[in-house]
Amino acid sequence: MTVTSDRRGFVPAALWDQPAPVPELGVSFEFFPPRGAQGEARLWETVERLAAYAPDFVSVTYGAGGSTRDKTHDTVVRMRDEFGLDAAAHLTCVDAAKRDVMAVADAYEAAGINHIVALRGDPPQGGGAYVPHPEGFAFAVDLVRALAARGGFEISVAAYPEVHPHALNPDADLDNLKAKLDAGATRAITQYFFDPAVYLRFRDRAAAAGITRPILAGLMPVLGFAQIRRFSAACGAGIPDWMIRLYDGAEDDEATHQAVSAMLLAEQARLLAAEGCHDLHFYTLNKADLTIAACHLLGIRPRRAAAAADAAIPAATAAG
Numbered sequence: 001m002t003v004t005s006d007r008r009g010f011v012p013a014a015l016w017d018q019p020a021p022v023p024e025l026g027v028s029f030e031f032f033p034p035r036g037a038q039g040e041a042r043l044w045e046t047v048e049r050l051a052a053y054a055p056d057f058v059s060v061t062y063g064a065g066g067s068t069r070d071k072t073h074d075t076v077v078r079m080r081d082e083f084g085l086d087a088a089a090h091l092t093c094v095d096a097a098k099r100d101v102m103a104v105a106d107a108y109e110a111a112g113i114n115h116i117v118a119l120r121g122d123p124p125q126g127g128g129a130y131v132p133h134p135e136g137f138a139f140a141v142d143l144v145r146a147l148a149a150r151g152g153f154e155i156s157v158a159a160y161p162e163v164h165p166h167a168l169n170p171d172a173d174l175d176n177l178k179a180k181l182d183a184g185a186t187r188a189i190t191q192y193f194f195d196p197a198v199y200l201r202f203r204d205r206a207a208a209a210g211i212t213r214p215i216l217a218g219l220m221p222v223l224g225f226a227q228i229r230r231f232s233a234a235c236g237a238g239i240p241d242w243m244i245r246l247y248d249g250a251e252d253d254e255a256t257h258q259a260v261s262a263m264l265l266a267e268q269a270r271l272l273a274a275e276g277c278h279d280l281h282f283y284t285l286n287k288a289d290l291t292i293a294a295c296h297l298l299g300i301r302p303r304r305a306a307a308a309a310d311a312a313i314p315a316a317t318a319a320g
Ligand SMILES: Cc1cc2nc3c(=O)[nH]c(=O)nc-3n(C[C@H](O)[C@H](O)[C@H](O)COP(=O)(O)OP(=O)(O)OC[C@H]3O[C@@H](n4cnc5c(N)ncnc54)[C@H](O)[C@@H]3O)c2cc1C
Pocket: 060, 061, 062, 063, 064, 065, 090, 091, 092, 117, 118, 119, 120, 121, 122, 138, 139, 140, 141, 157, 158, 159, 164, 165, 166, 167, 168, 172, 173, 176, 180, 189, 190, 191, 192, 218
């Protein structure tokens, strides 16, 4: 019998195969600051459901140009206070002087939040090429250096298995990731990708470049395939042909679409875990169902159920 708990998963090659236990499997969940009363209610219901899966940490994004500065702060603090979660705040350099960005960091430290996902950010929509603020940080690495020199924060950064759209070339992009980690970041979180081989090749390239820190695999639940195709074109995430075939005919059939998306997310996660990628970062989009389905298929159970299952195992063994 396989022991499952909130901290231990299993990775069967196929569901009916003997599962290989993965004791150190870790998950983390990303959210965005809610908009409106409905968004607010949905977020907190989602957080409550996902908190039961004992994530290593959760994180909250920072709206373009700092548009959600206060909302990001309040959301991160509430996740920590109300749910006991290790909560990280995203922080970007866009449209802000260095002193203003660091003032945001100061406020986090004052509130007892000590994990920052340090990013450059994107120009506001339709804003064309990225132009740093005249008194701002030019690139994420500059923010990482400033946060590391300041001290008091665990720092995470972004990585791009399919290369950042504005990178000079793939090697320069990888050099930039190494520079961010060498400057003081303790982990990288990838942009989402759909083909697990993309991540595995990137991990090999990163290792060959001397990167030793964890690179968390960013997994995107497909809530709407049409929407994800548009979004992916902008951020450089490839949509494989097999995925187009997978959703062909399912786009207008909600139940089938949901089932396909749950299977896809779980298969990505299971394959990555089987390949030794034990840190999975889910872009939840503030919805729980698909992420929970993937966790469940990885053998990760909510805390209460896990405790009951663990308690039942000795009795079952004794009876057997
Ligand atoms: C996990 C994750 C979380 C994110 N969260 C947010 C969020 O909360 N809010 C938000 O607005 N955006 C977010 N983003 C998007 C991110 O801000 C954009 O992808 C942005 O365009 C790049 O940010 P970065 O931190 O990777 O930048 P950087 O690491 O600075 O890289 C940006 C580009 O500049 C290039 N570059 C770096 N140094 C140099 C140099 N010296 N000369 C020339 N080129 C250089 C890099 O190769 C890359 O192409 C997130 C992305 C990821 C993957």
